[in-house]
Amino acid sequence: MYNPMMPRPLDRATVCRGNAMEIKQRAVAIALALLTVLGIGNAGQALDYPNGRITLVVPFPPGGGNDAMARIMADRLSARLGQTVVVDNRGGAGGIVGTRSAAKAAPDGYTLLLGHTGSVGINPTLYRNAGFDTLKDFTPIGLIATMPLALLVHPSVQAKNVGELIGLAKVSPGTLNLGSSSKGTGSHMCAEMFMQAAGVKMNLIPYKGTAQTLTDLIGGHTQVTFTVIPPAFGAITSGQLRPLAVTSPQRSMLLPDVPTASESGLPGFDVVLNYGLLAPAGTPKAIVDKINQAMWAALADEEVKKRISADGAEAMSSTPVEYAAIVERDLTRWADLITTLNLKVD
Known part of the structure; x- marks a missing residue:
């Protein structure tokens, strides 16, 4: 006989719905906890960074323009970040060897690459087996300078x-x-x-x-x-x-009386070599931003500007997004030329 005082037994469908709801709530809670932990982890990583030596890879031998630019930045970044930044020259195959090794480094901010139009903008298309993809394997940090020819x-x-x-x-x-x-x-x-x-x-x-x-x-x-x-x-x-x-859009400070190519008979001709810093893909944004801020401070220093100018370049700061656009533009324009002329290096 039915007793209204007794609890009504739950049917099977109701039990299943209740279990599903409980599982869903637990999953949401776990996901939120993970996001919180990851957020704190990234923030903590940035606060703790750097706590050791940083290697700045230059994919060319000592003594050239890439090496000079790297040493200027290494000196100032060491002071700004509070840890030694060591220049590591890994020359070979026109910049391929060093760039490839930097692409394979751990994305923790302790290995950086001195990027140059030749190594990250030209080589990936020019070489049949470069062994890296600039856009996929690197995270741009910031521009350092531009240099005309x-x-x-x-x-x-x-x-x-x-x-x-x-x-x-x-x-x-x-x-x-x-x-x-x-x-x-x-x-x-x-x-x-x-x-x-x-x-x-x-x-x-x-x-x-x-x-x-x-x-x-x-x-x-x-x-x-x-x-x-x-x-x-x-x-x-x-x-x-x-x-x-x-070849730059503006005259060079080293040769102020020499016109640009545009002024001298070839309107619109603009070729500059871009220098910047990149990190292996996957480097946390907080670390990238911290290095970029140190770069801005370094490049605002008049002594740094003079040293870069003496090497024939002009100091230029940028955000990571702005430098990424410059890298992508270099890749596109040189790839178009290399493809049109069928230029390849084995």
């Missing part, structure tokens, strides 16, 4: 500006020898882009390095080159070489 000619060349040089090359195609550094360098790629933009053909002669390129240009064995300014500065001021233009 100078268009130099031997004094015997009958051209006083870029427009006249283009005219000369069109009248006598294939008679001018254009020396450059080795394949894939800024010097080589700038020369290729210039010829494409100007619609001219010169005999491109790649050398192993800048020193040999300049020696043959001074000797009259070649007539034209694109190079960074500091190694050629003495030859320019002594009259051994004549600068026709710089």
